[in-house]
Amino acid sequence: MIINIIKSKVGRYGLGILLIYFLVSLFLVRISKSSNSRALKNSTSFLTKPLSFALPSSSDQTEDENTQDLLSVLAMTVEVESITPTVEASGMVDFMEKVDVYSKVPGRIEKTYFKEGEDVSQGQKLFKMETMPLELELLKQESTMESSRSQVKLAREKYFKAKGNVLGRIQEHEKTISIQEKARQEYEKAKVSFVGIEEIYNAGGFSREEFENAKLNLNSKETAYQLAERDVEIRSIGLTDKDILRNNHKIPETKEERIKILEEINSLIEKAEWEVAEGVLKAHEAQVNSTKMMLKESLVFSPLNGVVAKQFKNEGEILSSSGPGQHVLSVINVRQVFAVLNIPESESIDLKKGMRVSFTADVHKDQKFSGVVQLVSPVIDQKSHTVEIKALVDNKAKLLKPGMFIRANITTGQEKPTIRIPSTAVLLNENGSTGIVCLVRDGKGYRNEVKLGPQSEGKIIVTEGLSNGDTILLERISQIRDGVSVNPLFDKR
Template sequence: MAHVKSTLILLAGGALLASGCGGSDPAPETGYVEQVQTVTVAAQEITPEIRSFGTITYFAKADVSVTTSGLIRTLAVEEGEAVRQGQVIAAIENIQLEIQRKRTLSQISQARAALELAQAKLKEAKLQVEARLVSVLITELDVAQKKIELDDLERVLKNKEKLYAVGGMSDEEIHAARMQFAAAQNKYDLAVKSLQMQRIGLRDEDVRAAGYTFPLSEKDRVEILKTINTETLGAEVKVAAASLNAALMELEAVDQLLAETTVRAPVTGIIGMRYLEPGERVQPEAKLYTVLDLSRVYAVFPIPEGDAAFVTEGMPVEITVDALGDRKLEAKIHLISPLVDPQTGNITVKALLPNPGLQLKPGMFVRTRVISGASRKALLVPKTCLLKKEGKTGELLTVVRGRVFLNKVQLGIEKEDLVEITTGISEGDTVVDAPSPLLKEGQNVEISAD
């Protein structure tokens, strides 16, 4: 990474006063006074700034992959094309899924028919329960009738027994009367047994055994009796319904997989890369495209670690893109890396800026400028005045009463061809510009009039 300098803005102040502009030949050994050009140190108002350079990069990217295997039928967009979120960008052909869908549709038809059959059987069984209830009522009436007839025959038989006892009836007549009563008794008993059989499953104890409590209305009682007498068929309906639901869920899953064979752009942006071609066979997770979100972009640039304390997230950044000429763009610092590059001593900064016309492309070269402090007064001299420079220390020559003297100085921030002197000289001092390495401290010099 290139070396980045901390710089400053010259806002106001006096101009550097140049007394000369040319050099001279080396002084003769005797009788020669070397001419020098000088500047007068003046305090000027500066605004600290950090200048750097970097590149444009995307705000976000999305890799577009397939979720099913198949054959690439179409790839609708090329690298560099703009796409909208949801736009169809590719189509995959999967014969196995299409066959599976047809098979699932057949299973749904079968399951639906099985459910309809089970429901019909259940409905018929409930009607039969209603018929049984009616039959029970009829049998109850028949039992009651037979009971009346039996009681009547019993009364008649008792009278005949009395007559027979006094000789008023023959043996044959009493025998016939007894047989008639016995037959009526048998019919009554059979009717009672038949009624008991018909009531099985329809009794109050059957309702209680199923977990229901009394009292119940007659309507509720009938519905409960229908339910407990058709439990098996009701279970068959549930099984058939579950089978149909499973087939429908299978169809939904297949349709979802088929829908994913139509590949859509996940975000609005630019196609940054296309990896495959139509006709190629792909497996799940195969990458088709990379879509770059360029609605906003980052300007990524380095700053020296010593300047990190002067920048914070949200600070404005002036961006100049060489490809767009002298146009200035406004951005804000979005991210400051916590890591320092051990080779360069720089940290990486990301500034976010809008890109409505998508004019800013990844990789474009940018120049950046961050105002890093408040304006202040400073002593500035041209960098050419420095006889020696090592880090933040340096040496320069001042002219006092026609002689040069060596001054060790502390350096501050730099701006283009100027450097700040923090200690070592004072305002109004005369400093030699572009000093000859042959000049010696204490040597007589003459300030050039040019």
């Protein structure tokens, strides 16, 4: 029968009208729910009475409206509290001083005076290198040095002897000049005498033999004069004005100055030999002193007060040099350590040297440690955008060991009134420095922008946008529109 009605024309029209009525009714119900018009709500209720079996009743709508108007949400009252501004960070413990101890003397480790992990004091013996090869080398060098010292003495004596000989040479030179002058005079006299004899001989007054004897005497005097001249030339080598000028000296005005200059220029070779001998002696002395220093350095002492952190070489092992991989042990100072922290650059602006740092180590959770900032790095790490700081910490009890993980708070200022709210009560903007909170006024929620500061322990500081006594919602912030009625439920925790 139902199929026959559907197939009939009247039946189809009737079904179409019912479908349109049903759809219009649904549309009116939805509009009335979102509208505050009471007339619209009443009209909708009247028109949809025939469909009350399928649509919510007016009482149900009223119930829904009341539920919407009284949306229950967790809330809190904003209170101003006195807070000391701090920056939170994590980091690690690092040693203040570390020294890798080498030996300046290559060779075999003869003896060690330490054990790994034990305390050592500055100046304490650590190890000793084998010294026999150096001691033998020192004996050879000292022998060579003594020989060089004898050479210096000999060269020095030769120098002073050469200077002393100059005065004798000057006297000999003056003597040869006198002999030359005498020989010249005798030669001149012989020439005059020979001229007279020659005239008389030509006149027949002298015999041929007498003439030849006179001529022979003249030649003898001439030869003696020439030999005297040559002797003067030989004796004057190094003693003339030319020699003085050639050695970059001025012609002296007095005899004493001349003698000094002549002594100097006539003993240059001996002086150079003396200087060379002294240079060789100094070189040998340097070798001896170097070997003695190496013998002294063969015994190695601790450069600081600390702990032997690691032993790399044992007795009997060979050290080829003091280069990489040749250190014998590492000594670290653990009586004072550094707390090394990496602070985000946005929070590093107020950090200064001298600020207090308090921290805990994961392995000593019940104990608090403190230190003072010694270094704020002037460079920001480009990868992590953090600033490294180092705080000096007393560690006399040696509870802190390099490499320990720590969690720290850095006090950056004096105690001041501050508003802190749970981080979940804020919708952060993209820049992270501002956000949205939901204020409750007259039973309705309103979105409000705030400026934010650092956050820690699940709470965030609000610098602007909230006042003492304000009520804010703690949840469903993104779902609430301005003006929505809410029922704030205050968290008692």
